Amino acid sequence: MKTKKNMVLVVDDEPPIRKLLKITLESNDLKFEGAENGGEAVRLTASLKPDLIILDLGLPDMDGKQVIEQIRGWSDVPIIVCSVRDGDAEMIQAFELGADDYVTKPFNPDVLMARVTANLRKAAIEEAGEPELTNGSIAMDLVKHEVSINGELTAFTPKEYDLLRYFLVHRGKMLTHRQILHEVWGPAHGDDMQYLRVYVSQVREKVEPDPVNPDYIVTEPGVGYRMEVKD
Numbered sequence: 190m191k192t193k194k195n196m197v198l199v200v201d202d203e204p205p206i207r208k209l210l211k212i213t214l215e216s217n218d219l220k221f222e223g224a225e226n227g228g229e230a231v232r233l234t235a236s237l238k239p240d241l242i243i244l245d246l247g248l249p250d251m252d253g254k255q256v257i258e259q260i261r262g263w264s265d266v267p268i269i270v271c272s273v274r275d276g277d278a279e280m281i282q283a284f285e286l287g288a289d290d291y292v293t294k295p296f297n298p299d300v301l302m303a304r305v306t307a308n309l310r311k312a313a314i315e316e317a318g319e320p321e322l323t324n325g326s327i328a329m330d331l332v333k334h335e336v337s338i339n340g341e342l343t344a345f346t347p348k349e350y351d352l353l354r355y356f357l358v359h360r361g362k363m364l365t366h367r368q369i370l371h372e373v374w375g376p377a378h379g380d381d382m383q384y385l386r387v388y389v390s391q392v393r394e395k396v397e398p399d400p401v402n403p404d405y406i407v408t409e410p411g412v413g414y415r416m417e418v419k420d
Contacts, residue, residue, distance in 0.1 A: 193334040193350040195309055196220040198239035200230040200256065201271070202249050206294075210243060213298045218333075219305070227251040231259050239266060241309055243301075244288075246272040246279065254286055261287035265315075267308040271296060306332070322357040325405065325419025327396055329357055336395075343395055348373070353392050356406060356416040365413040389414060 199210045202225050211221040222237060224230040227248045234242065242260070246253030257268055269290040270283050280291050289311075290304050313320045313331035322329040328337040334350060336343050345353065351373050356364075366382050374381070393400040406416050 193345065193347040194218060194220040195240040195332075195334060196222055196237065197305065198222045198224060198230065198233055198237065198242045200224045200227070200242060200248070200253070201245040202226060202247075203245075206245070209298065210301075213302060214305075217302055217305075225249070227253065227256040227259075230256050234260050234264060234266065238264075240312070241267045241269065241305060243269050243271050243305070246270060246274055246283070254282055257283060257286040257288055265312075267312050269301075269304055269308060271301065322354070324357055324360050324416065327353075327357065327405070329354060338396055345392075345395065348388060349392050349395070352388050353396070356392075356414070360416040361418040363409055363413060363415045367413075369413060 197210075197214050197219050199207055199214075199221065201207050201210075201223075207223045207225075211223065214221045222233060222239060224233050227250050230242070230244070230248075233239070244253050244256060248256070253270065253272065257270075260266065260268070267289045268287065269292060270280075270288045271292045271294060272279070273294045275293045283291060289308050292301055292304060310320050310332045320330070320332050322331065326339045328340075329335070330337075331354070336345050336350065336353065352369070355369065355373050366385055370381055370385055374384070389406060390400070393403050393406055396405055397403045404417065405419070406414055409415055
């Protein structure tokens with residue numbers, strides 16, 4: 190079963206660098222996506238919604254700092270600059286525009302991976318207030334994208350994972366059908382009630398002691414669902 194992995198978008202016009210980072214990221218159980226220029230990077234950020242971006246500044250169509258500025262207009266995705274430019278002025282400008290970290294080339298892949306892990310963890314904490322969400326027998330690691338039920342690692346498809354994460358982040362709150370569909374699937378799916386019921390059923394099969402009589406994800410008839418808070 191396909192499982193959820195953190196996606197990293199590498200923006201660099203040098204194929205050897207992209208190849209090296211692809212190997213490094215995938216060996217650390219991360220999903221790689223590549224872009225050769227700034228325009229492609231902005232488009233892929235909007236369409237793929239990566240969990241982190243590694244960005245070169247010397248791109249063929251625009252300066253990397255322009256990419257940061259454009260993306261920061263609508264996204265808080267962590268951005269690590271990876272560039273040969275090592276001057277203080279370049280670093281300061283990148284940080285002022287919204288970069289989260291800065292690594293100079295040539296770089297040590299292990300050091301870069303440590304920065305990637307740290308920034309993914311920071312983003313997870315900012316999203317949910319903590320790097321791990323727990324509720325009763327359910328434990329979700331937002332950095333590794335792993336879910337444990339009663340201490341046992343359990344496989345979730347990417348969309349099942351996103352749905353469970355949404356319930357865990359908002360545990361104790363009544364969530365309407367439209368609200369869940371809008372936040373997990375996007376505005377175009379606001380009326381796909383049957384779609385939502387199918388996925389809720391699939392998640393219940395994995396987290397509920399008795400899926401027929403759910404104790405965690407309960408139905409609010411005619412309104413939506415609520416994840417009960419457990420000790």
